[in-house]
Structures are given as structure tokens and as C-alpha cells.
Amino acid sequence: MKKPSTILSLSNVQYSWPGQQQGLLIPEMTLDRGEHCFIRGPSGSGKSTFLSLLAGLVTPKAGTIELLTQDVTKQSRRHRDRFRADHMGIIFQQFNLVPYLNAIDNVLLPCRFSSLRRDRLAAPAAESARDVLEALDIPRTHWYSKIGELSVGQQQRVAAARALLGAPEIVLADEPTSALDENNRDRFLNLLLRLAEEKNSTVLFVSHDQNLASQFPRNQDITDWMEPAA
Amino acid sequence: MMIATIAKLTLASVWHRRKTLSLVVLTLALSVSLLLGVQYLRTEVKKSFVNTISGTDLIVGARSGPLNLLLYSVFHIGDATNNIRWTTYQRIESDPAVDWAIPVSLGDSHRGYRVVGTRADFFSRFMYGSNQSLQVSEGRIFSGVYEAVVGADVAKELGYREGDSIILAHGTGSVSFVNHKDKPFTVVGTLARTGTPVDKAVYVSLRAIEAIHVGWQSGVPVPGRTPNAEDTLKLDLTPHDITAVMVGIKRKVMTFQLQRKLNQLADEPLSAILPGVALSQLWRIMGGFEKTLLIITGFVVVTSLIGMLAVLLTAQAQRSREMAILRANGATPLAIAALFGLEAIVISIVSVALALGFGYTGIAFVVPMLEGSLGVHLGLRPLSVDEIKLLAAVPLMACVISLVPAFGAYRKTLAEGLTPKE
Numbered sequence: 001m002k003k004p005s006t007i008l009s010l011s012n013v014q015y016s017w018p019g020q021q022q023g024l025l026i027p028e029m030t031l032d033r034g035e036h037c038f039i040r041g042p043s044g045s046g047k048s049t050f051l052s053l054l055a056g057l058v059t060p061k062a063g064t065i066e067l068l069t070q071d072v073t074k075q076s077r078r079h080r081d082r083f084r085a086d087h088m089g090i091i092f093q094q095f096n097l098v099p100y101l102n103a104i105d106n107v108l109l110p111c112r113f114s115s116l117r118r119d120r121l122a123a124p125a126a127e128s129a130r131d132v133l134e135a136l137d138i139p140r141t142h143w144y145s146k147i148g149e150l151s152v153g154q155q156q157r158v159a160a161a162r163a164l165l166g167a168p169e170i171v172l173a174d175e176p177t178s179a180l181d182e183n184n185r186d187r188f189l190n191l192l193l194r195l196a197e198e199k200n201s202t203v204l205f206v207s208h209d210q211n212l213a214s215q216f217p218r219n220q221d222i223t224d225w226m227e228p229a230a
Numbered sequence: 231m232m233i234a235t236i237a238k239l240t241l242a243s244v245w246h247r248r249k250t251l252s253l254v255v256l257t258l259a260l261s262v263s264l265l266l267g268v269q270y271l272r273t274e275v276k277k278s279f280v281n282t283i284s285g286t287d288l289i290v291g292a293r294s295g296p297l298n299l300l301l302y303s304v305f306h307i308g309d310a311t312n313n314i315r316w317t318t319y320q321r322i323e324s325d326p327a328v329d330w331a332i333p334v335s336l337g338d339s340h341r342g343y344r345v346v347g348t349r350a351d352f353f354s355r356f357m358y359g360s361n362q363s364l365q366v367s368e369g370r371i372f373s374g375v376y377e378a379v380v381g382a383d384v385a386k387e388l389g390y391r392e393g394d395s396i397i398l399a400h401g402t403g404s405v406s407f408v409n410h411k412d413k414p415f416t417v418v419g420t421l422a423r424t425g426t427p428v429d430k431a432v433y434v435s436l437r438a439i440e441a442i443h444v445g446w447q448s449g450v451p452v453p454g455r456t457p458n459a460e461d462t463l464k465l466d467l468t469p470h471d472i473t474a475v476m477v478g479i480k481r482k483v484m485t486f487q488l489q490r491k492l493n494q495l496a497d498e499p500l501s502a503i504l505p506g507v508a509l510s511q512l513w514r515i516m517g518g519f520e521k522t523l524l525i526i527t528g529f530v531v532v533t534s535l536i537g538m539l540a541v542l543l544t545a546q547a548q549r550s551r552e553m554a555i556l557r558a559n560g561a562t563p564l565a566i567a568a569l570f571g572l573e574a575i576v577i578s579i580v581s582v583a584l585a586l587g588f589g590y591t592g593i594a595f596v597v598p599m600l601e602g603s604l605g606v607h608l609g610l611r612p613l614s615v616d617e618i619k620l621l622a623a624v625p626l627m628a629c630v631i632s633l634v635p636a637f638g639a640y641r642k643t644l645a646e647g648l649t650p651k652e
Contacts, residue, residue: 055558078562081560081562081563082562084560085559085560085561085562086560090558090559092554092555092558095551095555096555097555098239098552098555098556099246099552100242100243100245100246100247101239101242105242109556109559109560110559110560112235112560113232113235113559113560113561113562113565114560117560162559
């Protein structure tokens, strides 16, 4: 019986890229709620694949991936889609936003696809979206303007706001700061972690930037999982 | 909720790319309006054609094929093979089944327009379209021998007004070498436009036809035997023969019986035809062309739809980032497929709506032009069931076609997950 606070638990997960000898082998990894984790690795080391495994978009050759005590490897694809919509917020490296929606509508997107996340909102959806944009320092003048008018830093913060709206248990961030300068990077990270704390979400943050590691209680080097070992 | 979200996203996405998509919409709208226009005019022209003559139950002429009789008696194309004796006409008129019988005498012309010799009651009996009577737009119907009523086109083309003097020519060619210049006619009236061959004819009395041919033999005047206009009036101008008879029947059920009776008349070989039937036959001969036109237009629409598909598929490659974002935010592959499918449907519906606008505007412009140049009577009317079906077929076809981008988006979404391959 696992502790109810365990949010993520991997054991003996094996994955190899199609047509390649190389792959990932994760013997054991558990993460408790609120235990934000920094996953470091050079580009091409399989960071995105690792996140895809967690998100249930690729299935491992062997092993179990338990999220919130559910083994995602045994679920149907539909079930995994549903699970991801309900319990995960995802932030990409850049170009996170749907170009034809304004900031508010972008932030509301997950709540439109997941009734669970919509139900978790404390206030009406639009109000919650404004609150979270406010919390992430997006100026009011940009809430209803076109995405193209936002700076890259603002765009990434809108993406963070979106990932956190409706308090998903897990936030997967795939190099979200690599397109930002140092100031914007630190600001982004601080706001993300502070808000995640507030929403009781656990952040899995993938980056090649070792400087960020100190901000996280947990650190993991992805090269430890590479197979054959580099 | 989900459907509303997808619909909202589709509309926002279409609006975002409106510049590119408007060209697709325009192409599709133009081809659909072409289809609509062809179908509309096809039925209207047919209706106008089949209603060239109405209210007349039988047309009787010398024995010949029904189409030939129809062509020379109604359309003034070609010539009669033979005439009908006046006594035979009198027999027809006195038949108990006959309500009215109007004699028509053809064979002369005026500057290329046919001259029709008839009785004054022709103008009240002859009907066209949906039982519309002829109207005199200016002046009056002829009463004297040397008086003529001209059709709308004749009046317009030759600039005739009341009181103008005209000379009839012998024969029906546009250039005639023998004319009746010793007996000029006075235009006393002009008929309102009908969109039928009536517009291109000159009407005189039967007595006038007789008068201008007094002393003629074998198509030429015999020298010394043609009295002048004044003296001719003193003669008995009862016609000896006529070309055709328009017959109205008292009880419509008697039509076929009378037709058979006239066709089998022993005294003189006659042909009696039902104008509606003959007109439909004639239309069928010419109808192949309009069907071909409709089919070609159909292909134009299909081509436009394929063009739309090409644009949508090209856009799909550019939208893989967008698909990844939507998927990361909880959209299922099915929802993304629906997004792409719906887009095709939205485009086609907008196109059809535009096509309706284009079509009606176009028809409103084209109808007066066609009436002027072709002499067909066309009206603006609401869409027929066939046309609505044709229009509905476009979004339906778009629905089917939309499966292609939808399926493509579905597969791409599954394959690429969250990392779009550019």
C-alpha cells in the first residue's frame, strides 16, 4: 500500500526508440505530492520521450507507470487521453498558445476539454482565468489581445497559467525557459513554483540548464537512465 | 459542452485564416452559383418554351409531322407543306365539340418578320405562359383590310408607331423579290412583349391576305389582273384556303376524340396536334444540351471541392503545432478530427449561402438580358425542390470530403503526440 501522497511511481520502465538500440531504462522513481522535480539532460537525451511516457502518449516496452495510483500503461488510449486532460498541465519549450485565441481563451482551454478541471475552479471560469493571469503578472491590457502581441516571456507565463488552471495534480514542463533570457527565466520559474504550491500541483521540470536545479527539492539526471549507458 | 467548444474553436480558427480561406470560399461559391444558375435557367427556359402557347387545345394543319406543324404555326419556322381548304375550316368550326376555331394564314413577311393573317378574335383567344392573354400596348387591333398590328420586337427593331405605313413582301425569306407595294398597310397597334414568337410577327386580317393576293397565280402577280387597293375592297375577300387552325374545345375530355376525328377526316388529309405534347417533344430533342451543361457545371463544383480539400490538407501540415497544443490541453484525437471536418463543412455552408446571393443577383441581371435577346419569358421565383436538393448536396459532399482532412488530423495527432514534426 502506497502512501496516498505518492503522485508518481515508476518501476522497471523500459523504452526504446523505434528502430534503434538506444532507449531508456528507469528502475525506480517515486514522487510525492508537492515534491517538484528537476530532470536535467542534454538535448537528444530522451527528455521529451520521458515526458511522453508520463503523459501516456507512448507506452513503455515493459514496467509500470503509476500516476495517482493508476497504472497508465494498462489503460486504454481513450482513458489515458481523459486522464491527461483531467490531471495534467503541459508547458512546451515555446509556441504554447493557440494563435487564434486570446490569452483568456487560451488559459481556459483545458477547462473546456475537462469537466473535472472546470469543476475544481473556485470561481466562474473566466474569473478564474483572469485571477491566474493576474497572479502570473500578465498585464490586463493583454488579456484579450492577440497572442502575437505578447512577448515570449508573457507567452510562456500564459502557458503556465493554462497548465495550472483547474489545479491538475501534475504539471509537465518541457524546457519552458530555454527561449527566455535570464531575468524572464527566473521570474517564470518563481511564479510557476509559487502558483503550483498554491494549487497543490507537482511540477516535473525538464531542462538542460543546470542553474535551475537548485530551485527544486528533487533532482534527477536523465543520463542515468540512458541505455546503453553513455 | 464539447461540441460547443469544437464549434467555437473551428469558427475562431476559420476566422483567423479568413484571408486564405476566403479564396476557397469564393471559388466554391462561384461554382455553386454557376450550378444554381444553370439549373435555374434550364427549368425557366424550359417552362417558358413549353408555355409558348397555352389555352389552345389543338392545332390543325395540312397532313405533316407534329413538329413541323408546331414549328411553322407557332414558331414561324419553316413553311407549311400544304394549305387547308376554307370549307374544311368551316367544318371544323361547326363541329359540336369545338368551342372556337381561329384560322391562321401564313406565307408572307415584312422585312424578315412573318406576317400572320388571322381574325380579330385571335387576340382574345391566343394565350401564352400560364394563360396570359395578348395585350395591345399601343393603339388598337386591326379592323380595316389594310391595317396591321405588330409584335413588340417588330415595333422596337423597326421603330414602328401607330400610323406608319408598311409594305408586305411575298414569301417568307428575309430578302424578298416580290412584294405587295401596290397595297400598303397602316400600323394601327403594337402588342405588349410576350417573350414568345408573337413578338416577332405582323398581324393582319385574313381578308387582307386575300386582298393582296387577288390576281396572283403561282406566287407571282398576273399582269393586268391585279386590281388596285380601292377596287380590291369591292371584291369578295373570303379566303379560299388557310394554313392552320387553332382550336379551343368545349370539354377537354373531347380533345383526343376530336384529334382522332380530324386526323382521319376523309375530305382532306389533316394533322391535329396537342401543342403541349408537341412542345415537350421538341424540348426533348433540344434538351440534351442543357443536361450536358448541368453535368459540366456539376464537375466544376466537384473540382472546387477538391480544390478546397487541397487547401485544407496543405493547412493541416502547417497546423501540426496547433494540433499538439490542443492535444496537450485535453483535446482527444477525435475532437481534433472533428475540428478539421467541421471546417470543411463551415466553408461549404458559407459558400452555399454566398452562392445563393450571387445566384439570385446574377439571375436578376441575366433575366432581362435573356428576355431581350432570346425572347424567352423568365421570372424570378423561389428555389424548386430540385434546386434545394442540389444546394444541399454541396455541404453533404463537403461532409464526405471533410472525412479526409479529419482522418488525416486524427492519424497525425496520434503519431506525433505532443512533439509536432514540422
